[in-house]
Amino acid sequence: MAEESxxxxxxxxxxxxxxxxxxxxxxxxxxxxxxxxLGQSGSxxxxxxxxxxxxxxxxxxxxxxxxxxDGVELSALDExxxxxxxxxxxxxxxxxxxxxxxxxxxxxxxxxxxLELHRRQIDRRGRPPEVLRLFEEVGxxxxxxxxxxxxxxxxxxxxxxxxxxxxxxxxxxxxxxDEPTTALDVTVQARILELVAEIRRRRGLSLLWISHDLGVxxxxxxxxxxxxxxxxxxxxxxxxxxxxxxxxxxxxxxAAAPRLxxxx
Amino acid sequence: xSDGDPILEAxxxxxxxxxxxxxxxxxxxxxxxxxxxxxxxxxxxxxALVGESGxxxxxxxxxxLGLQPQASGELLFRPAGADGxxxxxxxxxxxxxxxxxxxxxxxxxxxxxxNPxxxxxxxxxxxxxxxxxxxxxxLRRRVDExxxxxxxxxxxxxxxxxxxxGGQRQRIGIARALxxxxxxxxxxxxxxxxxxxxxxxxxxxxxxxxRERGLSxxxxxxxxxxxxxxxxxxxxxxxxRLAEQGPTAEMFSAPKQEYTRCLLDAVPLI
Numbered sequence: 001m002a003e004e005s006x007x008x009x010x011x012x013x014x015x016x017x018x019x020x021x022x023x024x025x026x027x028x029x030x031x032x033x034x035x036x037x038l039g040q041s042g043s044x045x046x047x048x049x050x051x052x053x054x055x056x057x058x059x060x061x062x063x064x065x066x067x068x069x070d071g072v073e074l075s076a077l078d079e080x081x082x083x084x085x086x087x088x089x090x091x092x093x094x095x096x097x098x099x100x101x102x103x104x105x106x107x108x109x110x111x112x113x114x115l116e117l118h119r120r121q122i123d124r125r126g127r128p129p130e131v132l133r134l135f136e137e138v139g140x141x142x143x144x145x146x147x148x149x150x151x152x153x154x155x156x157x158x159x160x161x162x163x164x165x166x167x168x169x170x171x172x173x174x175x176x177x178d179e180p181t182t183a184l185d186v187t188v189q190a191r192i193l194e195l196v197a198e199i200r201r202r203r204g205l206s207l208l209w210i211s212h213d214l215g216v217x218x219x220x221x222x223x224x225x226x227x228x229x230x231x232x233x234x235x236x237x238x239x240x241x242x243x244x245x246x247x248x249x250x251x252x253x254x255a256a257a258p259r260l261x262x263x264x
Numbered sequence: 265x266s267d268g269d270p271i272l273e274a275x276x277x278x279x280x281x282x283x284x285x286x287x288x289x290x291x292x293x294x295x296x297x298x299x300x301x302x303x304x305x306x307x308x309x310x311x312a313l314v315g316e317s318g319x320x321x322x323x324x325x326x327x328x329l330g331l332q333p334q335a336s337g338e339l340l341f342r343p344a345g346a347d348g349x350x351x352x353x354x355x356x357x358x359x360x361x362x363x364x365x366x367x368x369x370x371x372x373x374x375x376x377x378x379n380p381x382x383x384x385x386x387x388x389x390x391x392x393x394x395x396x397x398x399x400x401x402x403l404r405r406r407v408d409e410x411x412x413x414x415x416x417x418x419x420x421x422x423x424x425x426x427x428x429x430g431g432q433r434q435r436i437g438i439a440r441a442l443x444x445x446x447x448x449x450x451x452x453x454x455x456x457x458x459x460x461x462x463x464x465x466x467x468x469x470x471x472x473x474x475r476e477r478g479l480s481x482x483x484x485x486x487x488x489x490x491x492x493x494x495x496x497x498x499x500x501x502x503x504x505r506l507a508e509q510g511p512t513a514e515m516f517s518a519p520k521q522e523y524t525r526c527l528l529d530a531v532p533l534i
Contacts, residue, residue, distance in 0.1 A: 040459040041430070156317070185316040185486055190530035212459045215489075215532030242534055256460040257534045258489030260516050 005068075006031040006174060006206050007052065012065035014047050014056065014230075021060060022047050023230040029174070029223075031070075034200065034207035036217030036238065038253070039227035045210045048227070049176050051075075052208075053090060054082050070173070088118040091167035095179040097159035100166075101151040108147025111135075111166045118170035134165040139195055157188035164195065168203075175200075178210045193219050214257040218242065226250050271448055271480045272305040272328065273349065275338040279323045294334075297323040299504040301337075305448065308474065310481040312495035312512065314488055314527070320504040321484045325450045328352065328482065329369055330360055341367070343447055365395050368441035370434075372453040377437070378425040384436055385411070385421030391443045410439040414469060431462035438469065445477075452484045467494050489531045492516055500524050 007029040014022035022044040029035045037045040050056055052067055052074065067075040074085065086092075094100050101110055111134060112127045122130055128147075135143035138161040151159060160180060167175060177196070181189040197220055200207055211217050217224050218238050225235035226247065233247040245251045279298035282291040298320040305311040313321045327335040330352060340349030343366045355363060371377065378387045388407045392398045398406045408418035414435040425433060434454060441449055451470070455463040471494065473479050483495050491498055491512060498516075499509035500523065508521040519525045 040461055186488065186530040186532075187316060187527060190532070193532070213532065214460070215534050218534045219532045253460065254534060256464045258460075258487075258531055259492065259533060260489060260528060260531060261493040261513055 004031055005029065006033070006070055007208065008066075008068040009048070009052070010066050010068075012048060012051060012067065013063050014044070014051060014060055015063050016060045021230050022051070025065070025227075025230070025232050027225055027232070027235070029206055029208060031173075032204050032206055033223065034209065034221040035235075036221035036224040037208065037210045037227060038212070038214060038217050038224055040212050042229075043227040044230035045227050046178055049092075049178060049208060049210055052176065053086050053092065054079070055086075055092075084118070087114060087167075087172075088170040089172055090174045090176065091170055091172035093160075093163050093167050093175065093177045093180045095182050097156065097163045097180075098151060100163055101159070103151055105150075106147065107149055107151065107154075107162050108132075111147075111162070111169050114166055114169035131165075131169075134169055135162070137168065137199070138162070138165045139191075140165070156184055157192065160184065160188075160192055161195070164192075164199070168199070172205065174206045174208065176208045176210070179212070181216065182211075182213070189216070196220055214253055226253070269307050269342070270304040270340075271307040271342055272482065273338075273340040273342075274301055274303050274324070275340070277301045277324065277327060277335065277337040277339060279320070279327050279332050279335045281334065296504050298327070298335075301501070301504075301506050303499050303506065303509060305480050305482050306497070307342075307447075307480055308478040309497065310474065310483050310495040312483045312485055312491040312498040313501060314485055314491055314498060315501035315507075316486060316527075319501040321486075321501050322452055324501075325369075325452050325482060325484050328448075328450055329364075329367060330355065341448070361395075365444040366447050368444065368446035368449045370437045370441045370449060370451050370454050372456055373433075378433065378440075380425055383422055383424060384428070385418075387425070388421065388436065388440045388443060391440060395444050397444060406443070407439075410442055411436075413442070413473075414439045415465075429462075431458055431466060434458065434466055435469065438466075438473075442473070446479070448480045448482065450482045450484070453486065455490055456485065456487065463490065470494075487531075488516070488527055489533075500527065 005028045009025060009027040012022055012025040025048055039045040051062055066073055108131050111131045115122050115127050115130055131147055132143040135146050140146050140161050181192050199205060209217060209221050221238055224238045224241050226233045228249055233249055241250060245254060277298055278296060278300060280294040280296050283295035284292040286292045301324060303311060313324060315321050323332060326332045328339060335353055339352040341352050342349040385407045388410055389403055392403060392406060407421060411418045411421055416435055455466050485491055495512050498512040500507040502523050507523045516528060519528060
């Protein structure tokens with residue numbers, strides 16, 4: 001094996017009752033690498049990501065397959081065993097930043113809670129400066145003001161940055177991002193994508209990025225896996241897949257991807 | 265009246281909101297959401313109104329539907345067969361019913377706007393009943409035609425909104441809007457929440473309806489990639505004002521304003 005896999009999924013099968021939602025998915029994410037999980041709603045991309053942390057919605061269960069993270073078989077762990085991974089070594093960022101936060105707690109306090117849980121070496125007095133440092137790292141201009149704010153007081157783009165700061169608070173090795181920029185304006189989205197790329201370079205973070213948007217995946221990911229109907233249709237280097245899509249569905253997605261038609 | 269004549273013309277449109285209120289509730293200061301905006305929607309064509317959240321594009325759309333009491337300037341609406349235009353901002357309340365038949369609205373989450381307790385066919389039938397355009401067996405036949413035209417099985421009209429996907433609910437919203445045979449449809453971010461493939465299909469449906477019925481669209485959207493290849497003309501808004509407007513392909517090849525260029529550069533292309 002040339003590269004060590006940080007995340008390795010083999011033969012993952014998820015069902016709700018008799019319905020097969022994810023069907024024999026194999027994925028590899030090398031340490032420090034970035035993988036885009038590309039598909040439309042209902043393709044199974046989000047469920048695959050949630051399965052990594054054992055966060056499947058009620059009624060959905062894993063009937064087959066293994067998930068290994070840094071040599072540990074996550075799929076064999078119970079709730080207590082998964083705790084150090086959730087929000088710690090593996091962080092999750094969602095589309096709706098607003099619903100990820102507690103609406104009645106100040107943002108600084110919420111990020112401090114992650115430190116309390118996953119960074120025991122930082123004592124009570126060390127937490128506030130670390131929170132401010134994290135807010136600065138994600139490009140928030142007035143970290144003190146942000147720390148004192150409630151979620152509803154910030155714009156969508158700022159809140160998404162706070163969510164990334166909260167994800168980084170646990171010093172994760174893997175960041176799982178589920179359509180985190182879909183609800184944002186294009187210019188805000190472009191800045192968040194730049195931020196994520198920069199953080200990855202700086203921290204050597206591995207990235208699993210879930211999206212329906214091929215353009216976004218091409219901007220942040222080195223590799224891409226195309227999903228439909230619970231299966232991976234093809235996976236490979238983004239450039240390779242874009243140059244020579246092996247599956248007709250990938251070609252269809254490429255044809256529908258954003259383009260700007262210009263005259264002349 | 266031929267294609268290309270304006271069906272809607274905005275002249276120095278302004279929309280303001282109360283910003284600060286005094287102790288007794290009187291307005292102390294106003295904030296302008298839309299300021300000195302002029303544009304034309306050519307008959308049978310699409311004008312895209314693009315810009316970021318808070319730029320005033322939705323306030324503009326709401327003003328056209330008479331939902332923005334603090335609007336000033338002129339909004340001239342010229343339905344087929346009418347002499348000259350009627351200024352929507354000076355329309356008496358009694359005049360709105362006739363106009364509302366000719367201007368339809370479809371918005372982002374039309375699914376959640378449908379009454380969840382009504383069967384889909386009943387929701388589509390509502391505007392037809394309000395404007396007394398059909399009744400009895402004729403009503404149901406008309407609804408079936410509308411559902412079929414937007415690509416839905418007429419039999420699915422017996423189901424409730426939550427049994428449809430996002431793309432299908434958007435089609436239901438379009439069917440409901442088409443019932444009164446509008447000439448102008450205001451579309452507010454109607455494909456923003458949809459996956460790319462479904463987005464394409466809904467845009468194709470709209471283009472087909474435009475060719476077939478000569479519909480005009482005011483297409484409010486934050487996504488320039490969606491607008492490209494769909495809207496003949498585009499107007500870019502920033503901070504309540506128009507930054508730039510013109511034929512879409514021309515503007516996207518050679519934007520005159522730095523802001524337009526910035527928006528174009530932000531689109532993630534493959």
